[in-house]
Amino acid sequence: MTTQLNADLHCHSVVSDGTLTPEALAARARGNGVELWALTDHDEVGGLQRARDAAHAEGMQYLTGVEISITFLNQTVHIVGLGFDADNETLRQGLRQTRGGRKERAMEMSDGLAKVGIQGAYEGALKFVGNPELISRTHFARFLVESGVCRETNEVFRKYLTEGKPGFVPHRWATLKDAVTWITGAGGMAVIAHPARYKFTPNEEFALFTEFKGYGGQGVEVVTGSHSVPEYQIYAETAKEFGLAASRGSDFHSPDESHTELGTLPALPSGLTPVWELLSSRIQ
Known part of the structure; x- marks a missing residue:
């Protein structure tokens, strides 16, 4: 598999905050030419069996997925997990705690x-x-x-x-170490989701990537629906700097709300190691 593979490794179903079922997402992904797909609902793996069955019915290859909310330097950051054992009890218990509250x-x-x-x-x-x-x-x-x-x-x-507005209430999520440890302990790969979305200073972002790598994190989303074209290149360089594999995902939630359709992103920039190369033995 190459960087040209149409992989969409970040999207959401009704099991978290998407509006489509796992089955409808799989059909939509396949209709847009997706070859390798992962459902990454927030802090929940309850839709993964349905997603796997639907992916196989559509003729797609499949990776388990989840998006874990963490708090880092008082900001909410998302860590995607790919290719893990969805029945791992430590991971499941961690996700239950994260959903609590x-x-x-x-x-x-x-x-x-x-x-x-x-x-x-x-x-x-x-x-x-x-x-x-x-x-x-x-x-x-x-x-x-x-x-x-x-x-x-x-x-x-x-x-x-948002912060300072009438309906904003902060939530203390898991730690960066928690999320990476749960994912890697279940045999998967931890990936920093859409890093350009966070409002970190350069020093804070460096700390995020350094700690993430230190805990065993291996990937970063480079091409994502949350990034602009210039940001693809910025985070391609970040991936190289930290020796991280590169991921690709639309972050699709809903036909009515999402700006990026499943499977329509450009290919990863050249010179990167795609996450699916490192996860080849975990693809189902």
Whole structure:
């Protein structure tokens, strides 16, 4: 397999905060020419058996996947895990702990929104939740769009759900060491998701990559729906600097919300080691 492989190793289903089932995602991915696919729901592996079965039914190769939320230097960072044993109990227990507290946080968010005149946000958000353990800001955003408070989900985040706004409630996630250790302990590869999205200074970003590598992390998303074309090259150089493999994924959530369609990203820049080369024995 080469860097030209149409691999999409980052997307979300109704099991976390996507709007499509694993089966519908698999069909959509295959329809766009995806050859190697992973479902990476947030802090949850409950959809992976369905995803694997659907991938095989569509004639795609498949890797297990998850996206774990962590806190690093007071920011939420996402670590993707690929090619792990989805039945590993240490990983599953860690994910259960990470999901814990979401309901309490969601009710606090609803209370904050009520104070600025937006009533019933918790109940409204629940209508969009496939898995109540994973209620998130995205579900609140969909409710505020449906109820006419905002025109699109990006506007909701800007006005209500980011730090300093009425509906923002911070959440303490797992640590970087936790996430990388869970993934690698289950035989998988840890990958830093969409690094350009984080608001780190150069020194803070260097610390993130250094600690990640030190804990056993092996990959970084270079080509992703969250990166601009210049950022592909920036993080290609970062991958080379830290000796990390390069991943590729759309971060697709919904046909109505996602700017990047499954399977439509450009190939990885040349001179990189694709994550799928290191994970060849884990591909199903």
